[in-house]
Amino acid sequence: MADLFLYISLFLIWYMLFYHAFLMVGGYLHSLKYGEFKKKLNTPIEDFPKVSILIPAHNEEVVIEDTIKSMIRLNYPKDKLEVIVINDNSSDLTGSIIDDYAKQYSFIQAVHTKPPHAGKGKSGALNQGIKHSTGEIIVVYDADNTPEPDAIHYLALGLKNDEKAGAMVGKFRVVNANKNLLTRLINIETLTFQWLAQAGRWFWFKMTTIPGTNFAIRRSILEELGGWDEKALSEDTELSIRVYNLGYYIRFFPAAVTWEQEPENLRVWWRQRTRWARGNQYVIFKYLFSLHKLKNKKVFIDLFYFLFTYFLFFGSVLLSHAIFVVNLVNDLGLSIGAVSYVLLIVGFLLFVTEVCLALSMEKNQLTMKNFLTVLLMYFTYSQMWIFLVVYSSCLEIKRVIFRQEVKWYKTQRFKQAKKENYPA
Structure with missing residues (x-):
């Protein structure tokens, strides 16, 4: 029986590894081709669409000023731009900082949420912000983001020149990547995710x-x-499913770049990633049992990917680990023997290859320091995700059983002495 379970777990793990390798090839090809779309953005300035930027902010006094300053530096006609900063029931100086800039710049608008529509999370703040907007295109930034000057230009004109695109997604980079080991690991994770899952899925499946x-x-x-x-x-993620279902695709356009802050300690990382995992699990079960109602069957690809990742893949890794540990103290009579070790070694090498390929697509990222970090990442950071998914699943099951209210955790920000990785 132990043999059977081990074979099943290894099959599922390798299925995901090969699928990721397939996606990474697509991501690499997209990195070579997206410049062709960039050359097509020749819209006359008088035809630029009106853009409304929504920035939800709850107790963001540490970072909100840098974010607003980056909006001022945007290369986009200010008469066709409105920046709406939503002060979502903050108890610090966030509101007054926003008000100060709104008084100085006519295209910046402060929105202060009030109970009962206040402090309930990002979605609620965005829904309040859009009521005050007038743009035909809505752009969203988190309160710790500093987009590069041309980011809005690429996002807005990208949509203008692609009628089949319901949304245009840019690339984000980690501004505090060199702060410590954790931020270096997160930087590698985000680059891999974007060039593998985002660019790869766009290239193969749109x-x-x-x-x-x-x-x-x-x-x-x-x-x-x-x-x-x-x-x-x-x-x-939830919004993505509904956009697909309307018949649109969502384009990944890495020419639009923003820089964002990532957690600098494990406590903040754990709480943020737990929210992400629980959120994706909510999406899975919201749509899994209503697949027959979905008009666009391509949605199945994404739902299956999330289902496989959060339950089958991580479950298989956990099961194989458990069998390995139990076999150390109690001989289970496994017949697979040395083959399992070969598979584990080859799987590790495949993981390293995929991540290094992602790093190679970004300037100055495939360094010896990052390579050594990738080797460490497989045995530490990647394994932490297994326990995080189990923990988040338990919380989500508990919420459903006891019908608990969803609580939003706002990621703690850290004061940046300088933009460590921001281009000169």
Whole structure:
């Protein structure tokens, strides 16, 4: 019986490894080709669409000023741009900082949420912010983001020149990547995710998941969908499914770049990633049992990917680990023997190859320091995700059984002495 379970777990693990290798090839090809789309963005300035940027902010006094300053530096006609910063029931100086800039710049608008529509999470703040917007294109940034000057240009004109795209997704980079080992690991994780899962899925399937920041979406789509789901902790993933279902695709366009801050200690990382995992699990079960109602069957690809990742893949890794540990203290009579060790070694090498390929697509990222970090990542950071998924699953099951209210955890910010990786 132990043999059977081990074979099943290894099959599922290798299935995911090969699928990721397939995606990474697509990501690499997209990195070579997206420049062709970039050359097509020749819209006359008088035809630029009106853009509304929404920035939800709850107790963000540490970072919000840098974010607003980056909006001022955007290379986009200010008469066709409005920046709406939503002070979502903050108890610090966030509101007054926003008000100060709103008084100085006519295109910056402060929105202060009030009970009962206040402090309930990002989705609620965005739904309040869009009521005050007038743009035909809505762009979202988190309060710790500093987009590069041309980011809005690429997002807005990308949508303008692609009628089949419901949303345009840019790339995000880690501004504090060199702070410590954890931020270096997160930097590698984010680059791999974007060039593998985002670029790879776009190249092969014309599918990309809307992230929480640095994306543009048509106002008409948001109005048709009724805005963001306020019960979703992962509002971006949930919105993606509904956009697909309307018949649009979501384009990954890495020319639009923003820089964001990542957690600098394990406590903050754990709470943020737990929210992400629970949010994606909510999306899985929200749509898994209503697949027959979905009009666009391509949605199955994404739902299956999330289901496989959060339950089958991580479950298989956990099961194989458990069998290995038990076999050390109690001989289970495994017949697979040395073959399992060969598979584990080859799997490790495949993991390293995929991540290094992702790093090679970014300037100055495939370094010896990062290579050594990747080797460490497999045995530490990647394994932490297994326990995190188990923990988040237990919390989500508990929430459903006891019908608990969804609580939003706002990621703690850290004061940046300087933009460590921001280009000169």
